[in-house]
Amino acid sequence: QSVVTQPPSASGTPGQRVTISCSGSSSNIGRNTVNWYQQLPGTAPKLLIYSNNQRPSGVPDRFSGSKSGTSASLAISGLQSEDETDYYCAAWDDSLKGWVFGGGTKLTVL
Amino acid sequence: QVQLRQSGPGLVKPSQTLSLTCAISGDSVSSNSAAWHWIRQSPSRGLEWLGRTYYRSKWYRDYAVSVKSRITINPDTSKNQFSLQVNSVTPEDTAVFYCARVSSSGALDVWGQGTTVTVSS
Numbered sequence: 001q002s003v004v005t006q007p008p009s010a011s012g013t014p015g016q017r018v019t020i021s022c023s024g025s026s027s028n029i030g031r032n033t034v035n036w037y038q039q040l041p042g043t044a045p046k047l048l049i050y051s052n053n054q055r056p057s058g059v060p061d062r063f064s065g066s067k068s069g070t071s072a073s074l075a076i077s078g079l080q081s082e083d084e085t086d087y088y089c090a091a092w093d094d095s096l097k098g099w100v101f102g103g104g105t106k107l108t109v110l
Numbered sequence: 111q112v113q114l115r116q117s118g119p120g121l122v123k124p125s126q127t128l129s130l131t132c133a134i135s136g137d138s139v140s141s142n143s144a145a146w147h148w149i150r151q152s153p154s155r156g157l158e159w160l161g162r163t164y165y166r167s168k169w170y171r172d173y174a175v176s177v178k179s180r181i182t183i184n185p186d187t188s189k190n191q192f193s194l195q196v197n198s199v200t201p202e203d204t205a206v207f208y209c210a211r212v213s214s215s216g217a218l219d220v221w222g223q224g225t226t227v228t229v230s231s
Contacts, residue, residue, distance in 0.1 A: 002156055035217040044208055044224050045157070050217035088157060090218065098174050099149070099218065101157035 004028060004089060006102035013110045017077040020105045022089035024070050028100050032092045034072040036065055039086045039104075048087070049074060076107075084109040112136035114209050114222035122203075122229050128196040131186075132209030132222050139185045139192055140165045145212045148183060148194045151224075152205035162212075163192055199229045 005023045012018035022034065033052050037045035047056050049065035052072065064075045072091075076083055089102040118130035130148075137144055145164035151157050161173035163183045173181050182195045196203060209222040 033216060037218075044221035045218075046221075047215075047217055047219045050215045050219065054215075056215070056219065090157075096175065097172060098161075099147070099159035101159070103156050 002103040003093060003096070003100040004091065004102040006087075006089060006105045008103065009106050009108065011108040011110055012076075012079045014079055014081065016079045017075060018079055018107065019076075020074045020087055020089075020107070022072040022074070022102050024072075024091060024100070026070060027095035028070075028091040028093040029067065029072055030070040031094055034065065034067050035090045036063075036072075036074045037088045037090065039088065041085070045088060079109055081109050083107060112211065112220045114211065114220055116207070116209055116222040116225045118207075118225055118227070120226055120228060122199055122227060123231050124200055124229055125198055128194070128199050128203065128207075128227055128229070130194045130207055130209075130225055130227070131191055132193070133189065133191040134211075135190075137211065137213075139163075139190050140187055142166060143214055146183075146185070146192045147210045147212060147218060149208045149210060149218070150205040151208065154202075155205070158205075160194070160196075201229045203227070204229045 036049035038048045039045045052067040053065045087105045093100045113135045115133045122128045147162040148160040161183045163171045180197045185192045206224045210218040211220040
């Protein structure tokens with residue numbers, strides 16, 4: 001069981017806006033910033049959002065993040081077929097003294 | 111551009127030691143603003159943080175509780191790399207292993223290419 005919880009799946013149609021949730025606790029998301037990763041099959045996770053809502057250089061502004069309390073969300077607007085893959089949230093956990101990851105959400109573009 | 115290049119065997123026998131290396135280019139393992147991590151991913155455990163090493167006037171190492179008794183992460187300043195050793199492996203240690211960096215962004219922002227390690231006789 002992951003310390004941080006994500007829905008196992010999400011879906012949307014091209015052009016639509018979808019959100020993926022991430023629920024944690026006071027020792028991780030409640031105290032620290034949240035990062036989001038995109039993982040294409042057979043590749044390493046790629047940083048998509050850091051510090052709750054910051055995009056690294058090169059990440060399209062279709063991707064955005066937010067955090068409130070012990071939960072966070074990733075929003076993808078103008079959904080494209082290439083967005084169909086797995087997404088993970090992560091945060092540092094002060095009690096475990098390590099990174100904790102969500103179980104991942106598989107996004108399907110219908 | 112920072113790159114991490116992993117190396118190590120893809121097959122390890124049960125009870126033996128898993129050893130992987132992560133070579134750094136574009137940054138320094140001795141950087142005072144970075145930390146160097148190992149993470150693994152398997153269908154049963156998902157993404158699991160294993161540990162880190164970093165330098166802040168001296169070397170620090172932190173390990174996940176789940177593997178603390180079996181794991182060692184060491185920096186190698188002469189080769190600008192860091193390594194992972196997991197002792198007494200079992201088939202449950204079969205996973206894709208990644209090295210990664212945390213920098214001023216506070217996130218695991220650069221990842222190695224991943225190494226699939228299978229524990230089997």
